[in-house]
Amino acid sequence: MIEPELLKILFNNLPIGLSFFDANKRCICANQCTIKMLYKNYNDNEIYEIYDNLYNDYLSIIHNEDKEEEVKNFLKIQSDGKEVTSNIRLYIHDKAEYRWFSSKKTVFKNHMYLLMLEDIHDNRTMEIQLRQETIKAEEACDHKSIFLANMSHEIRTPLNGIIGMLTLLEDTELNDNQNDYLSMIKECSFNLMTIINDILDFSKLEAGRITLDIKPMSIQECVESTNDIIITKICEKSLEYLYNIDPLINYIKGDTHRIKQVLLNLLTNGIKFTDSGTVILNINYISENEYNKLFELYGTINKYKIKKDMMFLRFDIEDTGCGIDDIDKEKLFKSFSQIDNKITYKIYQGTGLGLAISKELIELMNGCIWLDWSEIGKGSRFSFILKVESYNEVNEILENNNDSILKDKNVLIVDDNLYNRISLTGMIKKWGMRPYAFSNSEEALYFTKIMQFDIGLIDYCMPKIDGPTFASKLREQKEYNNKKMPLVALSSLGEKISKTSKHFKSYLIKPFKESHLKKTCIQLLETNSFNVIKNETQTKIIENNSYQNIDNYIRQNNLDKLKDDIRILLAEDVYINQRVITSFLNKMGFNNIQIVENGQQCFDLIKEQDFDIILLDIRMPIMNGEKALKLIKNYYNIETSKKIPYIIAITAYCLSDDKEKYISLGFDDYIPKPVSYMDLNKCIDNFIKILLRD
The missing domain is CATH 3.30.450.20 (PAS domain)
Structure with a gap:
């Protein structure tokens, strides 16, 4: 004691x-x-x-x-x-x-x-100092973000004029040299826009200002939407692009925009660094155990709680490009880092932010990314994993709603590429069909003699016996089994294909959308017609991205007069932007346009005249677009006898996820600057559909 x-x-x-x-x-x-x-x-x-x-x-x-x-x-x-x-x-x-x-x-x-x-004075003082330093750092980050957003606005304004006028210049008669110059200027302009977007995204991530918009989404639709963007570049470089999505993966809860942004970043890199060969996207379902092992190797802190219906996804983006040496591998995913290869540097310059942004976004989604392998002269594979919630409500509906005409139908698949066969097999199985895939025409022809098929999906360009030759030999067979089997030709973008071939009832351009293949199969099984069924979306791509959906819709419905009756008010203070937007509208066939230079003039004019559409720039002198919108909405709430116009926000001020922000403020639609013909066309198209529906 x-x-x-x-x-x-x-x-x-x-x-x-x-x-x-x-x-x-x-x-x-x-x-x-x-x-x-x-x-x-x-x-x-x-x-x-x-x-x-x-x-x-x-x-x-x-x-x-x-x-x-x-x-x-x-x-x-x-x-x-x-x-x-x-x-x-x-x-x-x-x-x-x-x-x-x-x-x-x-x-x-x-x-x-x-x-x-x-x-505890010393510790407490240190805490207070750290808190004050943190506040200062956050304020500095905020100032930097605001500065970058303002700079973005100032850069986008002249860039809007450049890209807009280049788009209009494309429609004029130019010689070959002038077309080359135009193409180079346009590419430089879009590269500059990519750099601006990268810097803004990086700034927002650094400031912790990016929040995820988690909602039900389709992985298939997300990938197909990404494919629509990269397909032109793939065609320009004559590359083969293959993608495969595990049939087990359908609807999930995730941020479509951010997953698409990462895929676009990685696929664009693959295309950029590949001069010949293939770019492949694989998305597979993996076990929780495999996910955890990969996360231990490549991940940071796993903050996502395991829920009942979790799915573990692995994405692999592989190319046959120039590869990455060991020194450059260490720089990957670091901000503003680029490969130092002297041969590739001049060709592939950029901000060096793409992979860093992708890494931040994936970690924000509680995943991780890594370089799986790379070899100089052979290519690279980047991989990332995500842990997401399965959206069972939609998946159950889809499982119970397979079209009965497709169920239990035998499908012949002939394609020399393994990834294409896997991808097609996965799609076909989803609809209750039975796929039989062959890597060469000889083997497939043999099986057509002993087995009955309901439809054939045939690669157009194969070694030894190509698609047309296979189709011809099939029709010449003495055995009657498959002589009348409808055949679909599958061709890569850029391949010359006879669209009136007597042997093919339809053709699809790779990479095609799952929904287009399904629609084609249903049409072919429902009809005995031998007319060629064209894939509208792919034809649109082949025809140099011609967007004429409004014109076609109006012509089909005998509503040509509608364009003359639509009154448009444009509120924009920059003259070059006024010229670009009015020229785009004129090109679409809209000529009843009035222009004002600020929100106050816009508000004054809507009290005197009626308009169907208001294109409202957000940043203007005297009165900005947001304040003008409030006054306009209040005015129409009082003047109930008048119909409120369709109000579209136009902005180059890109600090946050703008579309959601402006829709929540009360705008009907949104166009980012630089204003593209496609974006403007889409917004006007949305208005016309509402107008015709009402």
Whole structure:
């Protein structure tokens, strides 16, 4: 047992203040540390007098801002007997300053209280300094983001004019040299736009301003939408593009925009660094165990809680490009880093932000990304994994709604490429059909003699026996089994294909959409007609991305007069933008257009005249677009007899996810700058569909 004298020595030499009080708040005893905190000079003869006044003396050195709370804490511990800890400032005479202390009050039996005081000033000061530094850093980050957004606006404004006028110039008669110059200027303009977008995205990620928009989405539709963007570049470089999505993957809960952004980044890189050969996208369902192993190797902190219906997805993007050497591998995923290969540098310049942004976005979605392999002269494969929720409500509906005409039909697949066969097999199985895939025509022809098929999907260009030759040999067979089997030709973009071939009832251009293949199969099984069924979307791509959907829709419905009757008000302060947008509208056939230069003029004019569409720039002098929108909405709420126009926001101010922001403000649609003919056409198309529906 420890002797009382030794306990007293320990008590008085502790580095924290200890004092005991009775129920009347009179101090029973206090150690030396407490006495020194409260009193500058004292002697042992005064100790009992000190004890009588210690509670009040303690309150007297508490900072005025903390005193009331500390008194309440003492009352609280007396009433409920629970321990209370707080951080307070005490005036220390020796230091002649207020210092931060941890004040802990504990109840003992017989209504005794223990007060413990520990000096935490240095740690607390450091905390406050860190907090202040963090606030300063966040403010600096905010200022940088705002500065970049403002700079983006200033750069996009002239760029809008450049790209817009180049689009209009394309429709004029130019010689070959002029077309080359035009093509190069346009490519440089779009490259500049990509750089601006990369810098803005990186800035938002750095500031923690990007939030995910998690909602039900289709992986298939997300990939097909990405394919629509990259297909022209693939065609220009005569590359083969293959993609395969595991049939187990359908609808999930995720951020379509961000997943698409990552896929676009990685696929664009694959295309950029590949001069010949293939770019492949594979998306597979993996087990939770495999996911965890990969995350241990390549991931950071896994913050996503495992839920009941989780899916674990692996994405692989592979190319046969130039490859990456060991030195450059270390720089991947770092901001503003590029490969140093002297041969490729001049050709493949960029911001060096693409992979860094992809990494940040994937980690934001609780996944991880890595370079799976790369070899100089042979190519590379980038991989990433995501953990997502399965959206079973839609998946169950899809499973129960397979078209009966497709169920149990035998499908012949002939394609020399393994990935194409896997992809087609996966799609076909989803619809309840039975796929039989062959890598060469000879083997497939043999099986057509002994087995009945309902439809054939035939690659147009294959070694030895190509698609047309296969079809011809099939029709010449003595066996009757498959002579009348409808055949679909599958060709890559850029391949010359006879669209009137007597052997093929339909053709699809790779990469085609799953929905187009399904629609084609249904049409072929429902009809005995040998007319060629054209794939409208792919034909549109072949015809140089011609967007004439509004014109066709109106002509088909005998509504040519509609364009003349539609009144459009454009509120835009920059002359070149006025010229570009009105020229686009004129090109679409809309000529009833009025122009104002600010929101105030726009508001004044809508009170005098009726308009069907208002194109409202967000950033204008005198009155901006957002304020003008509020006034316009309020005006039409009062003037209920008037029909409110379709109001479209136009902005180059790209700090956040703009479309959702402006739709929530009350705009009907949104166009980012630089305004493209396609985006404007799409918005007007949306309005016309609403108009015709009403």
